[in-house]
Amino acid sequence: MKEIKDEKELHSYLEQHQLTNIFNDHLKEHAVLCEFEQGERICTQGESARFLYVHVSGKIKVYTTSQDGKILILSFKQPLEIIGDVEYVNGAELLNTVEATSTKVKMIRFDFEWLKKHGNDDAAFLLFLLDIIAHKFYRKSTAMSFNLMYPVEVRLASYLLSVSALKEHTFTDRLDWLDLKDVANFIGTSYRHVNRIIKQFCMEGLIEKNKGVIVIKDRAGLQIMAKDNIYEQ
Amino acid sequence: MKEIKDEKELHSYLEQHQLTNIFNDHLKEHAVLCEFEQGERICTQGESARFLYVHVSGKIKVYTTSQDGKILILSFKQPLEIIGDVEYVNGAELLNTVEATSTKVKMIRFDFEWLKKHGNDDAAFLLFLLDIIAHKFYRKSTAMSFNLMYPVEVRLASYLLSVSALKEHTFTDRLDWLDLKDVANFIGTSYRHVNRIIKQFCMEGLIEKNKGVIVIKDRAGLQIMAKDNIYEQ
């Protein structure tokens, strides 16, 4: 991680994401723009949280690891995302690990102490946090119900649709979201089983696959398979 | 549902749960104490939310239903619980259905409109909401990871431990949390399978069961089975 001491750039990011009114001048004063390498961790599950991060550029993934080493990927995210919000509010240790999956991941960092001093009496800031966390809860809630109620083929169909709905410019950008190992860990199943279902989808004519590249052939069919559920990215 | 027009009682509940400082005088002005019958719905999934409820007495369950009729119970709750908080913040329709599972379930009701007028600039109220929602997110998050990563025997062991940790006065109070149909819908599996695992636990000497009453025989063994996870109620 390196700190980028460029106030201009920092403020341009804030404006780009309409955050200038969210963080008051006191808060902005101590904001730091950080850049992370691909593969670098922004924060690690189990450690104590000291910073709130506003993810403004690049791609990240959020995952959790169980005692016995199982990995569950909770989300692949692009901006705008907030990291550390829940921990800021409840004071608990970090729930998940966050890792940069593209180069030049940029985050605006705020120190918890400073936020407490100058943000906890600021309704705009608190409403912003509320909105973020409520939205996270909403997604988590629907995702959990969905995961618990439907088998892998439904979840995978839903996942494929959600990826195809992304507004990615280039073709290779899309591929980032389709590493089957990651997909398995996201859906909460084994790589083997994802493979099995992928093959089944191919045979049913829902998708096609060449050299690891998956193309949707029958969107309507996939939607039926997904029972109209789509993971919100 | 009937409204109880008894300011004394309402305020005694607020005090009991240390909420007097959370809701300012404006907000309290329009608070209404409501009582629900056993089996009555406090709110219904899919409808638009208009009220924030503070659950102060009795027992409730929260569940969601899928398009094809599957039921997933999200929690069995005793006070203190807040209903409608997420919907208040994000304006979406109700995510879940909430139902009274005991007689005389009491809730303090606040109108969204009134809250917006007199609460959204009140840091104490906003911090309270933040705390509640962050905590809900935390529980949901750990529950989802747990559910996705472990098989039913682990989840059931965890559930049994969590129920045994409840501070219920009477014996019959405990039974409320052990209807196996409900347990199955909570864990996200079939009644048949819960039964199977219960029997397995009996054979392994972890629990005993007589006429539908389950008694824990080997807490340490259950904890190992649960891999130290416990559902937070």
Next chain:
DNA sequence: ACTTAGAAAGGACATATGTCCCTTCTTTTT
């Protein structure tokens, strides 16, 4: 182009879980 290391895919089998329906137990009614 050949070799080889590593990634991706798949076969075989074991386990976990769901569905359907029959049996057994409980409770209520007569």
Next chain:
DNA sequence: AAAAAGAAGGGACATATGTCCTTTCTAAGT
């Protein structure tokens, strides 16, 4: 107490998913 209705439990089989290991493909190095 006998009978009947309903709840709870369980058998048998089908499906979903996990584990382990082999095979196939891909890409890098020579």
